[in-house]
Amino acid sequence: MHAYRTHTCGALTSAEVGNEVRVSGWVHRKRDHGDLVFIDLRDHYGMVQIVTEVDGPVFKVIESLRAESVVTVTGKVVARATEAVNPNLPTGEVEIRALDAVVLSAAADLPLPVAGEQDYPEDIRLRYRFLDLRRETLHANIVKRTKIISDMRRRMEGIGFTEYSTPILTASSPEGARDFLVPSRIHAGKFYALPQAPQQYKQLLMVAGFDRYFQIAPCFRDEDPRADRLPGEFYQLDLEMSFVTQEDVWNTMEPVIAEVFEAFANGKPVTPAGSFPRIPHAEAMLKYGSDKPDLRNPILITDVTEHFVGSGFGIFAGIVESGGVIRAIPAPGAGAGSRKFFDDMNVWARAEGYSGLGYINIKDGVPGGPIAKNHGEERTAKLIEALGLGPNDGVFFAAGKESQAAKLAGLARIRVGEQLDLIDKDRFELCWIVDFPFYEYDEDTKSIDFAHNPFSMPQGGLDALNDQDPLTINAYQYDMVCNGYEIASGSIRNQSPELMVKAFEKVGLSQADVEERFGGLYRAFQYGAPPHGGMAAGVDRIVMLLCGAQNLREITLFPMNQRAEDLLMGAPSAAEFKQLRELNIRVVEPQAKA
Numbered sequence: 380m381h382a383y384r385t386h387t388c389g390a391l392t393s394a395e396v397g398n399e400v401r402v403s404g405w406v407h408r409k410r411d412h413g414d415l416v417f418i419d420l421r422d423h424y425g426m427v428q429i430v431t432e433v434d435g436p437v438f439k440v441i442e443s444l445r446a447e448s449v450v451t452v453t454g455k456v457v458a459r460a461t462e463a464v465n466p467n468l469p470t471g472e473v474e475i476r477a478l479d480a481v482v483l484s485a486a487a488d489l490p491l492p493v494a495g496e497q498d499y500p501e502d503i504r505l506r507y508r509f510l511d512l513r514r515e516t517l518h519a520n521i522v523k524r525t526k527i528i529s530d531m532r533r534r535m536e537g538i539g540f541t542e543y544s545t546p547i548l549t550a551s552s553p554e555g556a557r558d559f560l561v562p563s564r565i566h567a568g569k570f571y572a573l574p575q576a577p578q579q580y581k582q583l584l585m586v587a588g589f590d591r592y593f594q595i596a597p598c599f600r601d602e603d604p605r606a607d608r609l610p611g612e613f614y615q616l617d618l619e620m621s622f623v624t625q626e627d628v629w630n631t632m633e634p635v636i637a638e639v640f641e642a643f644a645n646g647k648p649v650t651p652a653g654s655f656p657r658i659p660h661a662e663a664m665l666k667y668g669s670d671k672p673d674l675r676n677p678i679l680i681t682d683v684t685e686h687f688v689g690s691g692f693g694i695f696a697g698i699v700e701s702g703g704v705i706r707a708i709p710a711p712g713a714g715a716g717s718r719k720f721f722d723d724m725n726v727w728a729r730a731e732g733y734s735g736l737g738y739i740n741i742k743d744g745v746p747g748g749p750i751a752k753n754h755g756e757e758r759t760a761k762l763i764e765a766l767g768l769g770p771n772d773g774v775f776f777a778a779g780k781e782s783q784a785a786k787l788a789g790l791a792r793i794r795v796g797e798q799l800d801l802i803d804k805d806r807f808e809l810c811w812i813v814d815f816p817f818y819e820y821d822e823d824t825k826s827i828d829f830a831h832n833p834f835s836m837p838q839g840g841l842d843a844l845n846d847q848d849p850l851t852i853n854a855y856q857y858d859m860v861c862n863g864y865e866i867a868s869g870s871i872r873n874q875s876p877e878l879m880v881k882a883f884e885k886v887g888l889s890q891a892d893v894e895e896r897f898g899g900l901y902r903a904f905q906y907g908a909p910p911h912g913g914m915a916a917g918v919d920r921i922v923m924l925l926c927g928a929q930n931l932r933e934i935t936l937f938p939m940n941q942r943a944e945d946l947l948m949g950a951p952s953a954a955e956f957k958q959l960r961e962l963n964i965r966v967v968e969p970q971a972k973a
Contacts, residue, residue, distance in 0.1 A: 383451055389425015393472045395456040400475065402427060403451040403483070405513065406444050408494050416442050417474075419494075420452060423518075428465075428474040429454065437480040447486040447493055447510070453479040501932075506946040508937055520934045524922045527643055528595055531616050531918070534635045540593040540618060545580035547573060547597070557601035559611075567963040573599035576915060578834060579900050581619040582872055585911040586903040593618040595918065609919065609931045610943035616867075619913035625855050625871050628912050629655070629811060636859065636867070636916065640807050643925045650809040655859075659814040668706070668777075668789020670815075673863030674808035676796035680788045683707045683776070686762045692753040695737065698778045706777045706788040707766055710795045713773035714741040720798070721748070724775060727794060733787050737776035739763070744770040793863070807861055807924065814838070815856035818849040818885060828886050831856050834900075835870035836912075837882065844881045859916065866921050869914020876904045 383403040391400065404422035418429045418441060429452050431438050437452075444450060454475040465471030490506075491499045493513045504511045512518055532542065548571040551558045558572040574580075576598050584592045596617040604610040620628060630653075637652035656674070663670050666679050684704045687695040695705055713720055721738045728736045739751045741763065751759045768774060775795065777787040796802045817837045819830040827849055835854040837843050843852050859867035873879055879901065880890045894901050922934045932938040939945050959966065 380453070387424035388420050388422040388427045389469055391427050391456060391470045391473055391475070393458060396458050396473060398456050399453065399478070400456055401451060401453045402475065404449070405493075406446055406448045406450060406486075409441075409444060409446065411442070418444065420450070421513075425469055427470045428459075429477050430474050431477040431480075435477065437477045440480040440482065441477060444482070445486050445488070447489060447513070448482060449484040449486075451481045451483055452477050501940060502946060505932075505938065505940055508947045512936070517933060520922070520926045520928060521936060523643065523926055524918075524934050527639060527922055527925060528614075528918060530639055530642055531635070532595065534638060535593045535616070535618070538631065538635070540591045541589070542594055543584060543589065543592050544594060545574070545577040545584075545596065549574050549580075552576075552579065559599045559601050562962040562964055564962050575600050576615070577617055578832075579897065581617060581913065582834065582874075582900060582911065583903055585619050585621045585872075586874075586906070586908045588621075590621045591618075592620075592913075596915070604939070604941050604943060609935060610939050610941075613931075614918040616916040616918055617913075618915070619911060621909040621911045623871070623910070623912050625813070625857060625912060628869060628871075628914060629657070629857070632859075632867070632914060632916075636921075637809065639921070640809070640861075640925065644807060648806040650807065656810040657813050658810055660812055660816065660853075661814070663812050664785050664789075668785045668787070668792055669863075670812050670858065671860045671863055671865045672789075672810070672812075673793065673796075673802065674810055675802045675804070675806060675862060676792060677801055678709055678711075678792045678796055680792055681707045681709075681766060683762060683765070686758065686765070687754070690753075690758065691755050692737075692750050695750070695754075695776070695778055703779050704781045704784050706784050707762075708775040708777065708788050708791045708795060709766060709768060710738075710773035710775060710799060711769070711801070712771060713795075713799060714747075715771035721773060721775075724791070724794065724798075728787065728791065731787070731790060733777075733783075736787070736791060737778065738773060739776075740773045741768060741770060750776065809859065809861045809866075812858045812860055813856075814853045815858075816850070817852040817854040817856070817882075820850060826887065830854075832868070832870050833882065833886075834872050836873045837878075841875070841878050841881060844878065844885065849885050855912070857914070859914070861921075861924055864920050864924065865917070866924070867914050867916035869912065871910070871912035874904055874908035874910060876901055879904065 380401055383401065385401045388402050388404045402420060404420045407419040407421040407426060410417045414433050416431055416438065419426050420429050429441070431441050452475060454477040456473050457476050459472055459474055489510065491503050491510055493510060496514045496516055512521065548561060551572040552575055556575055558575065561571040561573065563569045563571060577594060577596050581592055594617045596615055597612055598615055599612050602608060602610065620631065633655050634652040637649055640649040660670055663672055665682060668680055682704060683706070684699055687699050687705050690696040699705065718740065721740055724738070725735045737750050738748055739759065740747050746759050746763065766774060775791050777784045777791060816830045817835065818827050821828045831854065835856045838853045838855060839847065855871035857869055858865050873882060880893050883893050919931050919934065923931055926934050928934050937945065937947060944950070
C-alpha cells in the first residue's frame with residue numbers, strides 16, 4: 380500500500396465498500412458524538428468522513444487532532460446508514476472506519492478559520508494566504524482560473540495562433556500608466572522597465588512575418604489598486620494578426636471569447652458569437668454614459684437639451700444657454716412608490732460630488748416635482764411623450780458640461796437599474812465599443828493627447844491627420860465589454876513611419892523623439908510592415924466575471940493589498956546598502972508634506 384494514499388479524498392464511492400484504503404489530507408472539521416468521533420478529511424480533490432469509536436485503535440490520535448492538521452488515515456470503507464447519507468457530498472454515501480492514523484503535521488491555533496468561510500479582515504487573509512487558499516470558494520476559483528486559461532490556449536491554437544514569449548525586461552513605453560523601473564547594474568544610472576503590455580514586441584513579430592501570435596502575457600503597471608484592477612501585475616490574452624481589418628479581428632475573437640464564457644458560465648446565457656452589438660463610442664457615451672456599458676440594464680439615456688431651451692425651469696435653461704446639455708435617465712415604475720426614492724437619489728448624487736439630480740415623478744399620470752411645475756404643463760407633457768414614459772414612471776436629469784452630464788447620467792443609470800432591480804444578473808451580455816476618438820483634450824495640461832493607444836491607425840490615415848481637427852478623428856480602435864467591464868481592448872495598428880511621426884507631432888513629439896522612444900518600431904516600419912491588428916483580453920477580469928467574484932483578489936493566488944503591499948512575503952522591502960551600491964543608487968527620502 381502507498382505510504383500516503385491509495386485514493387484521494389474525493390474519489391471514494393459505494394463501489395469501494397469493504398475495501399481497505401489509505402487517504403491523506405487536512406482535518407476540515409471534527410465532531411465528538413460521545414461514543415464516536417468524526418472528522419471530515421479534505422484534500423485538493425474533495426472530502427471524506429472518517430469515523431472511530433471511543434475504544435477504537437486510533438481514537439486517541441484522532442481525538443487530539445486540531446483543525447487543519449495533516450494526517451494519514453488507513454481504514455475500511457463502509458456504507459453510511461440511510462439517514463446519514465450526505466447527498467451534497469460526492470463521497471456522501473460512504474465513510475472510512477479508521478484502523479490507523481499518523482499525524483504528518485500538527486497545526487497550531489488558526490489565525491483564521493478555513494471551514495465555514497466566514498468574512499475575515501483582509502490583512503489577516505493576505506498575511507496567511509496559504510490558509511485562505513484552503514477555503515472552498517477561493518480554492519475553487521483558482522482551479523477555475525487555471526482551467527479557463529488552459530481553455531483559452533486550446534482555442535487559440537485551434538484557430539491557427541502560435542504562442543510566443545516576449546521579454547520581461549524592456550524599455551519604458553507610453554501605455555498610459557507608470558512603469559515599474561528596474562535599475563541596471565551594468566549600465567549605471569539607466570533602467571529597464573517591466574512591460575505594461577507586449578505591444579511593441581507583438582507588432583515587431585508581425586513585421587518579422589509570424590502572422591498569428593498570442594500569449595498569456597504578464598503585464599506590469601504601477602497603478603493605484605481598485606476592485607477590477609490589482610496593483611502591480613495582471614495577465615492578458617494578448618494577440619496580433621497580419622493582413623487583417625478590424626472586422627477580421629472581431630470575427631476571429633468573438634467565437635473564442637463567447638465559447639470560453641459558455642464553457643464556464645454554469646448554464647447562464649451568453650451573447651452568442653456573431654451577434655455582439657457593435658456600438659460607436661459616441662453612441663455609447665450618449666445612451667449609456669459610459670464606454671463600458673452594462674447591457675443587462677434596460678435603461679437608455681436620452682439627450683433632452685432642446686426641450687429646455689427657454690424653459691421656465693431657469694436652472695436648466697441657463698445651463699443650456701451657456702452651452703451645457705441635459706440628459707434624461709428614465710426610472711420605470713418609480714413614480715408609483717414614495718418620494719423618498721427620488722430624494723435618496725439626490726443625496727447619492729451629491730455624495731458622488733455632483734450638485735444633484737433633477738427629476739419628474741409621475742403618479743397616476745400626474746407629473747410632480749419642481750421641474751414639472753416650472754417647466755410648464757404643455758412642455759412637460761411633450762417631454763414625457765418624447766421619452767415614452769408611463770403613468771407611474773419617473774425620470775432623472777443630469778445637467779452640465781457634456782462630459783460631466785454624461786458621466787453623472789451613466790452613474791445614475793447604473794444606480795437606478797440596481798435600486799429598481801432591473802438588471803438580470805444571471806447572464807453575460809457582450810458587445811464591442813468601436814470608433815474611439817484618436818485624440819482627446821487634456822484639461823490639466825491644456826493640450827491634445829492620445830485618447831487611447833498611440834499605435835492605433837487613425838481613420839482617414841494621413842489625410843485626416845493633415846486636414847481634420849484632431850479632436851474629430853476616430854481610430855480603428857475597439858473594446859470588448861461584458862456586464863459593465865472592459866474585458867478586451869485592441870486596434871488596427873499604424874504601420875507607416877510617416878503616419879507614425881505625424882500622429883505623434885500632434886501631441887508635441889518630434890520625429891527625433893519618435894526615433895528615440897520607439898526606435899525599434901520606427902526602424903521596422905521602414906523595411907516592409909504588413910497591415911496588422913489585434914487585441915488583448917484581460918484574463919483576470921474574465922475569470923472574475925465567470926467566478927461571480929466582486930474583487931480580483933478573490934481569483935488571484937497571492938495578491939497585494941490596497942496599499943500595494945505583499946503581506947505574506949513582506950514586499951516591498953528595503954534594499955541592503957551593498958545592493959544599492961552595486962546598482963549605483965542612492966535612496967532619496969520623500970519631501971515632507973507641507
